[in-house]
Amino acid sequence: MAIPLEELQLAARNHGLPLEALRYSVTPIGLHYLLIHFDIPAVDADAWWLELGGLVERPLTLSLDELKARPEATIPVTLECAGNGRALLRGDRASSQPWLVEAVGTAEWTGTPLAPLLAEAGPAPDAAEVVFTGIDRGVQGDVEHDYARSLPLAEALREEVLLAYAVNGRPLPPQHGFPLRLVVPGWYGMTSVKWLRSIEVVAEPFAGWQQAVAYHLRADAEDEGRPVTRMEPRSLLVPPGIPDFLSRARFVPPGPCLLTGRAWSGRGPVERLEVSADGGRSWAEAELEEPLGEFAWRGWSYEWQAEPGEHELCCRATDAAGRTQPLEPPWNLEGLCNNAVQRVQVVVRG
Amino acid sequence: MAIPLEELQLAARNHGLPLEALRYSVTPIGLHYLLIHFDIPAVDADAWWLELGGLVERPLTLSLDELKARPEATIPVTLECAGNGRALLRGDRASSQPWLVEAVGTAEWTGTPLAPLLAEAGPAPDAAEVVFTGIDRGVQGDVEHDYARSLPLAEALREEVLLAYAVNGRPLPPQHGFPLRLVVPGWYGMTSVKWLRSIEVVAEPFAGWQQAVAYHLRADAEDEGRPVTRMEPRSLLVPPGIPDFLSRARFVPPGPCLLTGRAWSGRGPVERLEVSADGGRSWAEAELEEPLGEFAWRGWSYEWQAEPGEHELCCRATDAAGRTQPLEPPWNLEGLCNNAVQRVQVVVRG
Numbered sequence: 001m002a003i004p005l006e007e008l009q010l011a012a013r014n015h016g017l018p019l020e021a022l023r024y025s026v027t028p029i030g031l032h033y034l035l036i037h038f039d040i041p042a043v044d045a046d047a048w049w050l051e052l053g054g055l056v057e058r059p060l061t062l063s064l065d066e067l068k069a070r071p072e073a074t075i076p077v078t079l080e081c082a083g084n085g086r087a088l089l090r091g092d093r094a095s096s097q098p099w100l101v102e103a104v105g106t107a108e109w110t111g112t113p114l115a116p117l118l119a120e121a122g123p124a125p126d127a128a129e130v131v132f133t134g135i136d137r138g139v140q141g142d143v144e145h146d147y148a149r150s151l152p153l154a155e156a157l158r159e160e161v162l163l164a165y166a167v168n169g170r171p172l173p174p175q176h177g178f179p180l181r182l183v184v185p186g187w188y189g190m191t192s193v194k195w196l197r198s199i200e201v202v203a204e205p206f207a208g209w210q211q212a213v214a215y216h217l218r219a220d221a222e223d224e225g226r227p228v229t230r231m232e233p234r235s236l237l238v239p240p241g242i243p244d245f246l247s248r249a250r251f252v253p254p255g256p257c258l259l260t261g262r263a264w265s266g267r268g269p270v271e272r273l274e275v276s277a278d279g280g281r282s283w284a285e286a287e288l289e290e291p292l293g294e295f296a297w298r299g300w301s302y303e304w305q306a307e308p309g310e311h312e313l314c315c316r317a318t319d320a321a322g323r324t325q326p327l328e329p330p331w332n333l334e335g336l337c338n339n340a341v342q343r344v345q346v347v348v349r350g
Numbered sequence: 351m352a353i354p355l356e357e358l359q360l361a362a363r364n365h366g367l368p369l370e371a372l373r374y375s376v377t378p379i380g381l382h383y384l385l386i387h388f389d390i391p392a393v394d395a396d397a398w399w400l401e402l403g404g405l406v407e408r409p410l411t412l413s414l415d416e417l418k419a420r421p422e423a424t425i426p427v428t429l430e431c432a433g434n435g436r437a438l439l440r441g442d443r444a445s446s447q448p449w450l451v452e453a454v455g456t457a458e459w460t461g462t463p464l465a466p467l468l469a470e471a472g473p474a475p476d477a478a479e480v481v482f483t484g485i486d487r488g489v490q491g492d493v494e495h496d497y498a499r500s501l502p503l504a505e506a507l508r509e510e511v512l513l514a515y516a517v518n519g520r521p522l523p524p525q526h527g528f529p530l531r532l533v534v535p536g537w538y539g540m541t542s543v544k545w546l547r548s549i550e551v552v553a554e555p556f557a558g559w560q561q562a563v564a565y566h567l568r569a570d571a572e573d574e575g576r577p578v579t580r581m582e583p584r585s586l587l588v589p590p591g592i593p594d595f596l597s598r599a600r601f602v603p604p605g606p607c608l609l610t611g612r613a614w615s616g617r618g619p620v621e622r623l624e625v626s627a628d629g630g631r632s633w634a635e636a637e638l639e640e641p642l643g644e645f646a647w648r649g650w651s652y653e654w655q656a657e658p659g660e661h662e663l664c665c666r667a668t669d670a671a672g673r674t675q676p677l678e679p680p681w682n683l684e685g686l687c688n689n690a691v692q693r694v695q696v697v698v699r700g
Binding site (some may be wrong): 013021339 | 352353354355356357358359360361362363365366369370371373374379380381382384386387388389390392408437446450452487488490497523524525526565589592593594595596597598601639672678697
């Protein structure tokens with residue numbers, strides 16, 4: 001496998017979670033994954049406001065202070081990039097950010113719930129979707145556009161959907177959407193539009209590039225595909241022992257070795273976590289911690305008896321809906337929603 | 351150019367500065383570059399202390415609170431990875447983190463100066479070097495070791511060398527060396543050892559792997575090479591206009607376009623900045639801002655008249671010592687100290 005310069009340019013500017021940072025139930029700022037399509041915009045919060053309009057009875061214009069004066073909620077949310085795992089796909093996939101497994105993080109997002117604001121504006125009877133548009137502008141797929149995504153009205157009205165102005169107790173840093181971003185718990189990260197400037201209620205399915213063209217599961221270029229929505233179940237383990245700098249292989253002494261990690265799903269609570277030390281041929285049950293929250297990852301642990309030799313550690317989450325992780329990456333052209341099990345090479349030596 | 355999986359693994363976990371973040375004179379936390387050889391260690395600050403020993407009259411053991419109670423200084427410092435530019439080298443270089451141009455950042459580091467602490471300990475007459483050892487452990491070049499680097503005693507005694515416990519006014523986050531790191535202004539980043547646990551005064555040149563083997567400018571594997579020390583002059587520009595997601599090419603409307611950027615050198619103040627819009631064939635003088643500090647980058651600006659067509663923007667810094675940036679990457683086996691001019695592709699269209 002080799003990565004072309006175009007993809008390296010993206011890998012150099014977008015940030016993954018260093019896997020040892022899975023030890024933190026809430027990811028420290030600076031370690032959470034970041035996928036930024038265009039540029040981080042420079043926003044003067046004093047000259048910024050949010051427009052809420054379209055098919056509503058009472059369009060609203062809100063300053064940051066007005067948003068902060070509204071009811072406030074804080075929710076721990078696990079966000080994962082829909083392209084996580086892309087670089088591990090076999091086959092001639094489309095070029096994009098070459099994530100391995102590290103495009104994830106969990107933060108405590110603070111903001112005001114969207115549903116009461118939408119209710120206040122009063123969607124028209126024919127309202128179908130809500131379009132969220134950011135300040136960030138660029139060209140993708142030969143189309144110049146502001147980054148924008150939509151949600152079905154019913155999803156936008158879920159009580160856990162936030163307009164967030166703080167993360168981990170601090171104002172949003174520029175890279176996480178300052179001054180305001182959407183946070184849609186349970187969905188892949190592309191949904192949680194950063195640097196929000198407008199929210200528009202519409203009657204027709206939104207045809208913007210990031211909605212209608214990107215983020216579709218397609219078998220090939222002719223396939224219309226299915227849109228990406230909620231996160232598939234996934235789990236990661238903290239690579240144990242110490243690493244080799246270049247290969248990232250791990251060295252572990254023989255004996256008991258506590259494996260730990262996190263697991264999540266956007267389709268229901270994680271109810272089972274299995275660990276394999278032989279690359280997925282045999283599995284054992286891990287212990288799940290209490291959930292951090294309904295929309296955040298769940299810690300797990302498993303005491304592995306490390307025998308001298310070479311091992312391939314894997315973990316596999318199963319959610320309440322019975323969905324689990326495949327051993328091999330599921331194919332789609334854009335390399336989306338690849339929740340195949342992580343594989344960590346370990347050498348046990350005395 | 352293509353990047354193998356091993357290098358992608360490093361690119362996925364280490365973080366570059368998104369180039370638009372050059373707009374900030376002080377880099378926000380989470381956007382500063384990060385190069386982490388092994389794993390970010392989990393450190394309990396209450397169970398942590400710093401040992402200062404070796405060839406000294408009075409060895410010291412200091413808690414974090416004791417260090418914070420000492421004289422405090424805050425210095426803006428530009429840190430750059432010695433491997434910045436590695437991936438742009440032509441030829442069969444050694445594998446490592448594949449940086450393009452983004453391994454840099456400027457932060458306000460707060461801590462206690464090292465020199466008075468060393469004076470208090472009292473180096474022996476035959477003291478030659480000071481060895482700084484981190485808590486982070488791993489294998490590199492087939493050698494298992496804690497990350498450690500040394501400085502000649504005279505360099506360690508420079509008044510601007512800090513033991514830092516805060517960055518940008520906040521306690522160090524885990525990834526920047528919590529609870530304590532060395533900051534050596536002017537030198538490439540490998541010198542500023544993170545997660546410090548000991549400082550040892552020694553009489554002989556330190557033979558640790560990161561000092562004696564790594565970070566040497568070698569023509570080939572047989573070459574003994576020269577050690578990497580201070581940062582070569584370098585400059586970067588904020589890519590103007592809007593980007594194409596994948597190619598990162600820029601689109602700019604015709605007319606006046608203010609180009610801005612930052613320039614630095616570890617070998618003397620930056621005294622000249624030139625801009626080229628034709629890939630380095632012709633150059634014009636940019637305006638330099640007042641320096642942010644003796645050891646931090648210097649802002650610059652240049653009003654470019656953007657004519658329709660395709661252009662390659664470059665910038666070139668020259669420091670007080672007369673050192674400047676080459677047009678082509680200088681060769682060395684490990685791809686170190688590549689300060690060749692940045693090249694930004696721009697399409698000007700109405």
